[in-house]
Amino acid sequence: MKRLLLVTAFWAGAAGLAPAASFNAPATGTATETSIAYQVSDGHVVVHNMSQYxxxxxxxxxxxxxxxxxxxxxxxxxxxxxxxxxxKCVYTDQGGDHMVIGWAATAVAETGATTGTWTLEGGSGKYLGSSGGGAFQTTGPGPDGTETNAITGEITLP
Incomplete structure (x- = not known):
């Protein structure tokens, strides 16, 4: 009997939980980019990148x-x-909540255009316990130092 009451209480409580919200994540961002390249040896370069979206x-x-x-x-x-x-990217949404996004480069063109993957790793507020991921492709820096980033994928909020 005790077990039945616990199970009933659990499901009654769970019924009040809001379902997770999923969003397709196609987005376009514009950023100012600063990169510093370090030539380690012939054929070996490490680039530190900073972009402000x-x-x-x-x-x-x-x-x-x-x-x-x-x-x-x-x-x-x-x-x-x-x-x-x-x-990593640390974005602040219009409501003031922060999201942390990890990214990994899979290819870079001679122009600096970068292709890769991204993963929503959490954050504050609505992003606590969130998940998601997808792909991105940047245009690389233009003459004025700006780049455009096209993002695809999905995010799920708890």
């Missing part, structure tokens, strides 16, 4: 990433033609 724009205004802004930083290593590396 002014606002992510999404087609869905309800997407929590819409209007998010903040820094992305990391390191990309080029060694004998292979690309590796990654970093």
């Amino acid at each position: 002014t606002a992510m724009l999404t087609a869905d205004p309800e997407n929590p990433m819409n209007g998010a802004a903040g820094p992305c930083f990391g390191v990309i290593e080029f060694r004998q033609g292979a690309v590796s590396g990654g970093g």
Whole structure:
């Protein structure tokens, strides 16, 4: 009888939980980029990258990433033609909550355009316990130091 009451209480409490909200994450961001390249040896370069995003724009205004802004930083290593590396982004959304996004570079063109993957690793407020991920592709820095980042994927809020 005690077990039945515990199970009933659990399911009654669980019934009051709100379902998770998922959002497709297509977004476009514009950033000012600063990169410093360190030549280690012939065919081996390490690049420290810092980008400051002014606002992510999404087609869905309800997407929590819409209007998010903040820094992305990391390191990309080029060694004998292979690309590796990654970093973090710390975006602040329009409501003031922070999201932490990890990124990994999978390819970099001679222009600096970077392709890779991203993972939503959590944050504050609505991003506590969140998950998600996808792909990104930057244009590389233009003559004025700005780049555009096209993001695809999905995020799920608890």
